[in-house]
Amino acid sequence: MIYTGGKKVLVGLILFLTFLAALMIGTGLGFFLSTSVSTDIREDLSTYKPALPTQILDRNGELITEIFSDEKRDIVPIRDIPKILVYALISREDETFFKHHGFSFRGTFRAAWNILLDKLGSRRGYHSGGSSLTQQVAGKHFADRTDISVKRKLKELWYSFQFERTMSKEEILQLYMNEMYFGHNAYGVEAASQFYFGHSAKEITLAEAAILVIQLASPALYSPINHPDRAKSRQKDVLDQMVSLGYATREEADLSMQQYWDNYNYTRSNIASAYFDNNSKAPYFSEYVRIQLNDMLYGAVNINKDGYIVHTTLDLGYQHIADSVMNNAFHSINERYKNKADSRLSIVDNSYVPIIDMLGLAFNLEDIQVAGARQKKAARAVFYKKLTPALNVVSMMLGITELNDISEVAYSKDQQSAKKTTVEGALITIDDHTGQILAMVGGSDFETKKYNRAVDAHVQPGSSFKPLYYSAAISSRKFTPATRMYDGPIIFYDDDGNKYTPTNYLGSWEGSVLLRHALAHSMNVPSLQVLQGIGFEAAIDRASKMLGKYDQRENRTLFPRSFPLGLGVTSVAPIDMARAFATFPNRGKAVEPFAITSVLDRNGSTILEPEKERLREAQRNRKDDQIMSPQTAYIMVTMLQSTVEYGTLKWRRINIGGFDGMPMAGKTGTTQNWGDAWTVGFSPYYTTAVWFGFDTPGNSLGRELTGATAAGPYWAQYMKEIHRGLPRIQFDKPETGLVEQKVCAVSGKLPTKYCTDGLVDEIFLAGTEPKEFCDIHTFEKERDDDLINRLQDTLTIENFGIDTFDTGNGSLSIPDLSTSPRDGGDSNTNPLLE
Known part of the structure; x- marks a missing residue:
């Protein structure tokens, strides 16, 4: 029994009774204030703006990322919060929440009694706090909960009654669920669920709900990331309480807890924080948008806390393809770059350029010149395969030992550079x-x-x-x-x-x-x-x-x-x-690239439409x-x-x-x-x-x-x-001002019958189409005709008929000269072929 502890027990009991009496007096005072002073808590709350992250959405309304500072919070209505989470919360924090009017005598007495038992050593372990959920919300909004004075407690009680008088239980729960701190810079159940479990609070399980509510007492002590064993013990206490209150069966509680720990990630960093949990689906684009927002939203604004909704131009479907393609490219190109250093352009000091020139002449190594950047690089590339043997010979002949090491030194430098450098x-x-x-x-x-x-x-x-x-x-x-x-x-x-x-x-x-x-x-x-x-x-x-x-x-x-x-x-x-x-x-x-289509405040009102404003400005200034x-x-x-x-x-x-x-x-x-x-x-x-x-x-x-x-x-x-799935369309072609014309593929001019190298369909600005006929193939025709005429003049007409050389198309056809008219065709020799 607790009365067997001597003076220590007696002092503790006296303190407890004194606290209880003071509490009853304070409660009476609170009731008096609440009935004698008229106030509308909604009006006071209307000026309250919890820190909300700025949401960046793609062009289809899908979330890309959130921008926030020290408070990661996502507001969710009470209708979207699962009942199992509500039951876990009231089991842990306030069993009589739906019955009391802002203050729970039973809860306060039980909390004080449990604390006394802990002090006396008669009971250790789980016990709920003394403040009701309504008191906690009231204290967060209108009192400093780190102050343990009676004045603060009375103020909290009074505001708690005002909450209950002007708001429904569901509205109070919604405030609580969205505002309370759950550790690791996560505020509200949605941000906490996303951080701890990687999914929305809408999908929370029985065991996960228990994990969340124990964070309210002390995230530093019961974080499943930093202290999984402590968290597991307190989680079981909450689940046992839920079972005893009829919110879950023993089988449901045990199965959910087992599944949670069977899938628990023990490797997660103990310095994890929602602040550093950058889950941006397009990080470079998100940062680009953040910088632009800071430039656009000048004045007393804070994009980390003011809860803007930013609609952007990004298409997350295209972004996913871009990420996949570029990741493959980075891997492949860097592998090729690092593994083929010996075939790349390498390092040759300028002091060796004269030697390269000399070797090029002495050993007949063609194309070794160092005039101009590309030639110098080409010389360096050839250096390995062609100059190394020559350098070895010269080093032995002249006793210049440094030359023998140039290629190895250059290769070593290039390999080291490749390992340190990333494409x-x-x-x-x-x-x-x-x-x-x-x-x-x-x-x-x-x-x-x-x-x-x-x-x-x-x-x-x-x-x-x-x-x-x-x-x-x-x-x-x-x-x-x-x-x-x-x-x-x-x-x-x-x-x-x-x-x-x-x-x-x-x-x-x-x-x-x-x-x-x-x-x-x-x-x-x-x-x-x-x-x-x-x-x-x-x-x-x-x-x-x-x-x-x-x-x-x-x-x-x-x-x-x-x-x-x-x-x-x-x-x-x-x-x-x-x-x-x-x-x-x-x-x-x-074409001017842009990323932001509109910016809305936390109430859904449009405050910026940057592209529309730019177009209006251009129209006002008549910008061409x-x-x-x-x-x-x-x-x-x-x-x-x-x-x-x-x-x-x-x-x-x-x-x-x-x-x-x-x-x-x-x-x-x-x-x-x-x-x-x-x-x-x-x-x-x-x-x-x-x-x-x-x-x-x-x-x-x-x-x-x-x-x-x-x-x-x-x-x-x-x-x-x-472009998969997009309709196949053609580039927009102006209806006037263009002329299509067949031209010679060689001269680019109007074709003639002699343009045997092909014709191409070309397009021109009207008035710039060619007016002249091809002179290249005409010249070749005239040259061939002249050659034929010269040959004809040199041949004896009595021996060979002129018409034998005329093919009718301007080309030269050599006749069969295997027989000669001089010998009646009996000779196998031909004087022109001998």
């Missing part, structure tokens, strides 16, 4: 006509490095830059897709007299080609002839507008007035290239977004389709079995030293830019990883996947 990349897809960002991948690992390369990686675009100024050439009417160009060695001089000598990727030349063919196969010399033909200013003006670069001061630095610009020596981000290429299928109109004519844009579309049909993307199309009838157009790009690999292309629906390269400039992917071989396959695979 990164980015993908971004926008709608051709609206600019809505539909998918975004900014790198290989957001958690490791939050650098969004889709937006912030300013790198050289290489040959993918060419279509931008090609469009200016078409607009100038100086060039057409059928303009005959020269692909061969040419030295270009800029206005300052600087010399530039470009080569093609493989170092080969094709001679005379048409402009369409030159772009499809990414020929450098014809492209620089185009740049020279229209001038730097026209090229830069067109490129800057397509890329959305309107700061003239910055553009003077961004776009150098020199010929390397024509090969993409500038700085752009993937999002810039996507908007530039989208101009073509958008009939020549500027027509960068090029629809006719020029369409011609560029057809030229870039040729890249996919027979140019640098031909094998990418073939390898995936085509695009199932969907028209595609695009351009590849590879930078100097093979540092960056691009493919940018579009359909009648979407434009996608894919880039691979390095965060640190100066590294090389190697000759095997180009725009066509590194970025091209993944661009093609991704574009095919996201």
